[in-house]
Amino acid sequence: MNATELAAVLKRGESISVEFKRCGVQPEADTFETVCSFNNRFGGSIFLGVLDDGTVEGIDRTQATAIERNLANVVGNPKLFSTAPAIETERIEFDDKLVIRVWVPAGPAVVGFKHVIYDRVADVDRRITSETQIAQMHIRKQNHFSEQHVYRYLKLSDFRLDLLPRVRKMAAAKTPGHPWAEMDDMELMRSADLYGMNYDTGEEGFNLAAVMLLGRDEVISRIAPAYRTDAIVRRENLDRYDDRLIVTTNLIEAQELVSDFAKRYLPDRFMLEGDRSVSPRDIIIRELVSNLMIHREFVSPYPAKFLILNDGIHTENASKAIFQGQLAITSFKPVSKNPFIAKFFRNIGLADELGSGMRNLYKYSKPYSGKNPVLDDGDIFEAFAPVRWVGETTTGSDTSAYDDPINDPINDPINDPINDPGHEDETVNDPSSENAKRVTVRERELLELIREDESITYRRAAQALTVSESTVKRTLQALQTAGLIARKGSKKNGTWHILT
Known part of the structure; x- marks a missing residue:
């Protein structure tokens, strides 16, 4: 990366794949939290010597080698990282100042730093403790489609074969002369890739796709108990x-x-x-x-x-x-x-x-x-x-x-x-006002959270409402557009204020 490319990154600011970090004689702990979160998400670049607002402060040139050595030592320390993530570093000259770029590719495994798992959401390193969220991260790391998992002991009697005449009729209505119309049940299942071989394991049988599409309810509940x-x-x-x-x-x-x-x-x-x-x-x-x-x-x-x-x-x-x-x-x-x-x-x-x-x-x-x-x-x-x-x-x-x-x-x-x-629907404005707005359940819950804590972050609100941070952001934008709340102060240190 050259200075021109870095200038474009600085202008765009921090994001899901870009993080700015101040750096003294060695990287702070939050730098390694970001290494962990980038590895667990889609990868990204950490720019050492850059302030949160994109101002280049630079690093001490005499410490550059020590900083790079420290990065390698900490990342490779099994007492700090459960699995060592891959990183690469490069030095960038910018306005007579030195910036170190730390590139972190997405890794094949979920990584923890100091026994804590971090994930990257928007421009924030989020601490992950929920088993459901951790399970989602492992799913994201898989390099195969879970629908192709083979269950070798499934039989035709485990499926709703009474649905197949309807399937043939729908296929023929969509495409006249569709070959499924002339196939028997097993031929149709094979043709639809619902029965086959897992070439990783050599197992042959019906797969998860077959279960979800045509399985009997009791079979679905045993194989995918959380499905609903x-x-x-x-x-x-x-x-x-x-x-x-x-x-x-x-x-x-x-x-x-x-x-x-x-x-x-x-x-x-x-x-x-x-x-x-x-x-x-x-x-x-x-x-x-x-x-x-x-x-x-x-x-x-x-x-x-x-x-x-x-x-x-x-x-x-x-x-x-x-x-x-x-x-x-x-x-x-x-x-x-x-x-x-x-x-x-x-x-x-x-x-x-x-x-x-x-x-x-x-x-x-x-x-x-x-x-x-x-x-x-x-x-x-x-x-x-x-x-x-x-x-x-x-x-x-x-x-x-x-x-x-x-x-x-x-x-x-x-x-x-x-x-x-x-x-009468509940409103947060005077019903006679032109700006009266019907409040959704999620908006009302978010308003209550703001009343309790005006400095609440996207992360804490998302955890309290059990939704994603992008949903919280969209809901807050809707409340701002409706004139129900206002933001005062900076993006990171400001507070929310209810206007009604």
Whole structure:
């Protein structure tokens, strides 16, 4: 790296893969915490001799060799690091000052420093103590797809063979003349890569993908005991829920159950595509539910969630991520998390080619709600699709393509809880104010945390709410935009203030 490249890094600031550290005669302990977190995440660069704000202070040139030697000795010390992470160093001249860059690649194993495991989230080294979080880190380090794990003692009788006629019919409807229509049950399972050989171990049999797609409920519960999809509506009863559906059956029926549950509670609108009328709601539900079924990590103890809240639809599922942060439609590079399951869903018409789900969400979310979706990848993949409820108006969006509202079921007052005269949603503003805002459960919980501790960090809030730090950031931004809170002071040392 040269001075010009370093200047660009300094301008962008700290991130999930960049950390600035002041350095005296030797690196401080927090430098090695960052080495640990970079190894456990996606790798990154530590720049010694740079302050948090990107100002280059430089290091003492006479100490450069000693600093590099200290780095190598500490990283290689088995009493300090459970497994020695790989590092490389280089010296960079910048404005007559010396900066040492420490490059840390992502390692094949989860590493601990002084018996503590650290993970990198945004620009923070997070101390990991939860067994669930540690399990997610090990999953991320695996270099194989867990769906391919073979269970050699599974038999055809362990599967819902009664679903296969339906599978053949769906495949033929998607692709006339589909070869599955003429195959017997075992041939279909082999063709769909649900039965085969694990070439690492030499074992032959049905795999985890087969279990999740077609397994009997009791077989699924024994092989993947933590597997479930939790669908919740929470719009009126913010303390608990209005309705709930817990699904633990095979993915084919689970897709239908969760989709039907969502359609009961989400308003439907129609728009014209050429001369064809389509339902953005149904397309959005299809993409969100398909993602929950296809792209989750089934060996994780984290349950998948489909939440219908006052601001829209939120989904969460465990993921084996290669990227951390918000996904952008312009730079998104899709990677299949479960290629066998994804291929099966494509064959029966419940999914399209890789990457189409995100494109469809962006395409149909704007006409449905007037806003774009938000997708965050990481150990927990989170998706948010806004919803425009009855009585709300879109901002800056074209609604001229919608059908006549007389034929729109969302205008039926019988099915509209907002028209219930005995129901009042809790607000944090004066209801007469133009800025009155309905508060979601997560926002209300975050407001309570701020009341208790105005200096609360993203990390502590995420741990208290059992959500990701990106979710906390997005919720805080929403509260700021609504004029409910304000930030005073610096990014690292400031405090939050409630304005109501």
